[in-house]
Amino acid sequence: MAPALLLGTALLLAALAAVAYFVFASFVFGAGYQPTPRRAVLEMLRLAAVRPSDVVYDLGAGTGAIVFRAARIYGARVVGVEVEPIRFLILRLRRASGRAGDRIELRWGNLFRLHFGRATVVTAFLWPGAMARLRPKLEAELPAGARVVSHCHSVPGWTPAAYDPATDVYLYRWPDAAAPPSDGERRDKG
Numbered sequence: 050m051a052p053a054l055l056l057g058t059a060l061l062l063a064a065l066a067a068v069a070y071f072v073f074a075s076f077v078f079g080a081g082y083q084p085t086p087r088r089a090v091l092e093m094l095r096l097a098a099v100r101p102s103d104v105v106y107d108l109g110a111g112t113g114a115i116v117f118r119a120a121r122i123y124g125a126r127v128v129g130v131e132v133e134p135i136r137f138l139i140l141r142l143r144r145a146s147g148r149a150g151d152r153i154e155l156r157w158g159n160l161f162r163l164h165f166g167r168a169t170v171v172t173a174f175l176w177p178g179a180m181a182r183l184r185p186k187l188e189a190e191l192p193a194g195a196r197v198v199s200h201c202h203s204v205p206g207w208t209p210a211a212y213d214p215a216t217d218v219y220l221y222r223w224p225d226a227a228a229p230p231s232d233g234e235r236r237d238k239g
C-alpha cells in the first residue's frame with residue numbers, strides 16, 4: 050500500500066475510534082452520548098415548571114444541553130454530573146465562558162454515587178437499563194414535591210403526570226408517581 054494511502058487509512062481509523070469512544074464508551078455506566086434536542090429540553094423544563102428557586106439535577110450532563118438552559122433561561126441552580134472526562138472538560142469550559150456560572154455546579158463521576166436529596170427537579174436522558182436502576186435511588190432520596198422529567202425513556206413502574214408525544218418527554222411528580230392506582234383508575238383500566 051502506498052504510504053499516503055496507509056497514513057490516510059490510519060487517520061480515518063483513528064478518527065472513527067475517537068468518535069466511537071466519545072459516543073459509546075459511557076454506555077457501560079448508563080448511556081452513550083446523544084444531546085437532547087433543543088425542543089425536548091425546553092419541553093422538559095416547561096413541564097417541570099422550573100423556577101429560580103429550583104435545584105435541577107441533570108443526570109448525565111453530556112455537553113450541557115440541559116444544564117446551561119436551566120441556569121441561563123430559567124435561572125435555576127443546576128447540578129450536572131457527567132462520567133466521561135472529555136465531556137466534563139467541555140462542560141467546565143462552557144461554564145467558564147458564559148453567564149450564570151455561579152449557579153452551575155459540575156461533578157465529574159458516576160451519577161449513581163450522587164445523593165439526590167437537594168434536587169427539586171431531576172432531568173435525565175439515559176438508556177432504559179439505567180432508568181430501571183435509577184428508580185429505587187430516586188424513591189429513596191428525592192424530597193417530596195420533586196419533579197422528574199425524562200426524554201425518550203420512562204421510569205419503569207411509575208405513572209407519569211404528563212407525557213408529550215411530540216418531544217417524547219415524561220413528567221413525574223414524586224411521590225405521586227409511585228402511588229398504587231386508585232380504585233377508579235383500576236376500574237378504568239378494566
Ligand SMILES: C[S@@+](CC[C@H](N)C(=O)[O-])C[C@H]1O[C@@H](n2cnc3c(N)ncnc32)[C@H](O)[C@@H]1O
Binds near residue numbers: 115
Ligand atoms: C444521552 S446523553 C444526554 C446528555 C445530556 N443530559 C443532554 O441532555 O444533552 C447521556 C449522558 O449521560 C452520561 N452518563 C451515562 N451514564 C452515566 C453515569 N452513570 N454517571 C454520569 N454520567 C453518565 C453519558 O456520558 C452521556 O454524556
